[in-house]
Amino acid sequence: MTAQTWLQVTTTLLIAFLVSVPTGRYLGRVFMNRKTRLDVVFDPIDDLIYRLTGRQLANMPMNWKTYTLHMLASNLVMLSIIFFILIFQAYLPFNPHHLTGMEPMLAFNTAISFITNTDWQNYAGETALSNFSQMAAITFPMFTSAATGFVVAMAFIRAFVVTDGGSNLGNFYRDMTRLLTRVLLPLSFVLALFLVWQGSPQTLTTSVIAHPIQGGLQVISVGPVAAFESIKHLGTNGGGFFNANSSHPFENPTPLSNVVLTLLMMSLPAAIVICFGEMIGNRRQAYILYGIMTVMLLGLLPLALLSEQRGTTTLARAGIERAATSTQPGGNMEGKEVRFGIAQSALFATITTSFTTGSVNTMHDSLTPLGSIPTLFGMMLQCVFGGKGVGFLNALVYGIIAVFIAGLMVGRTPEFLGKKIERPEIILVSLTLLIHPLVILAPSSLSMVIPFAVSSLRNAAMHGYSEMLYAFASCAANNGSAFAGLDSNTAWYNLVLGIVILIGRYPPIIFMMAVAGSIAAKPTMASTVGSLRTDSVQFAVFWLAVIMIVGALAFFPALILGPIAEYLAMRRGLLF
DSSP states (O other): OOHHHHHHHHHHHHHHHHHHHHHHHHHHHHHTTOOOTTHHHHHHHHHHHHHHHOHHHHHOOOOHHHHHHHHHHHHHHHHHHHHHHHHTGGGSSSOTTOOOOOOHHHHHHHHHHHHTTOOOOSSOHHHHOOHHHIIIIIIHHHHHHHHHHHHHHHHHHHTTTOSSTTSOSOOHHHHHHHHIIIIIHHHHHHHHHHHHHHTOOBOSOOEEEEOOTTSSOEEEEOSBHHHHHHHHHHTTOOOOSSTTGGGSTTTSOSHHHHHHHHHHHHHHHHHHHHHHHHHHTOHHHHHHHHHHHHHHHHHHHHHHHHHHHHOOHHHHHTTOOOSOOSSOOOSOOTTBOTTTHHHHHHHHHHHHHHTTOOOOSBOGGGSOHHHHHHHHHHHHHOOSSOSTTHHHHHHHHHHHHHHHHHHHHHTSOOEETTEEOOHHHHHHHHHHHHHHHHHHHHHHHHHTTOHHHHTTBSSOHHHHHHHHHHHHHHHHTTOOOOOTTBOOOSHHHHHHHHHHHHHHHHHHHHHHHHHHHHHHTSOOOOOOTTSOOTTSHHHHHHHHHHHHHHHHHHHHHHHIIIIIHHHHHHHTTOOO
């Protein structure tokens, strides 16, 4: 790798850190209802929304059950709206090409995917959806699904600081409104203007006609792409207005836009950790958790970068230069955009899966076997920052498990942030922890032995298994990216992947909210000489070790059967 490559990557990560700190502190003020300089702008907007929806509902204190119930009910209503928009697309406006409605099973999968922040797509956006559907059924839930995960995390954090026994963990509608009006909507508006400047279209026109030099006509699809792209990355949503996703020049026009979109994917998930420190009044604890996540990210990133730059033995036998020089990129450029190169492609791939966004600027199915491991493992751990809210909660799951194990080792009742961790909390976090490998490994294994499921694979042997494993890992982690070698637009995959998305999203949230309710009901214990400090470097190492050991025990055997076996076979000349 060249010095320029490392400079690109280091600069991007450094900017993300510098942005996340003030953003996290601002978020802390927003969700602690402290004054900010922007209140004079946003308070009247919030008041209007509360007046229209009912002030009583927006001011009602909610315990964990009420908060969770209203979250589930609102998501169910939005899910139904999205489903019917997709089904009846043919009768709705902004559909000049008279596209028909989606097939019900595909609409079921799509509606579930976008209301859960997964954005898995078994269709090509430019040929399957009208502009109305792109805006009302796709872009709209990108805002609300991102906000849902975020505000649930805020409610969980409040469990450590409330003094009312957990009767008030906030108000779901007020939290949602404040995040939308004060963060997601204004930032998305500004970022959409930036993307228009860079070359992304923003229009209600569905297509334009080009006249190529060689003659004839070329129909080029356009639409409200810039607005789609801004919340797609800011909300860690993923998906694509076009089938080519963020490798399409309209979605990601320039190297500058690529860097900005990469930063967008990282900014809010990283800022949540800083916000956590502000809300609990312990910045050191936040930086410890931030450090753990950063170490995991820095462990995955070089593997992707070096593997893609090294390429494969097949490329070497074909006489392709694998070392980067001033005149050519070297390495594995298959499936990558020349304007981004290996460095920005590998960085984007690692970030989009570690932060569970799902946007892609390179074809992940073309990654080298070792280069694909960071993408898979990032989704399997689901706490290398992860998506908005959910990744943070998963990191706390491992933290509570680590506290419990440490307590057993020293013979003390484990405590986390002054709250005792006892049997009910351990049962709930254990269930949360077990759901993720269950919904990845069980359906992956089942699909590999069912003939009509295997028939959707376009590759055999280890790589075919990696494609299957990636699909279920992506859906379980609410990521949405894919190895394109799996034809998943079938009744089986639309149904099963949809179910995996639902189980991967809502049961963990419900269990963690139950943990929040249990923790909030307990008194805060004063710190003593014998208390286990969770904001120390020593505990950070233990916390990280628990994450890696549990993750390896759950998923390493599956990785051996897929990308690791494929790499070893390539080294021995058994493939290609």
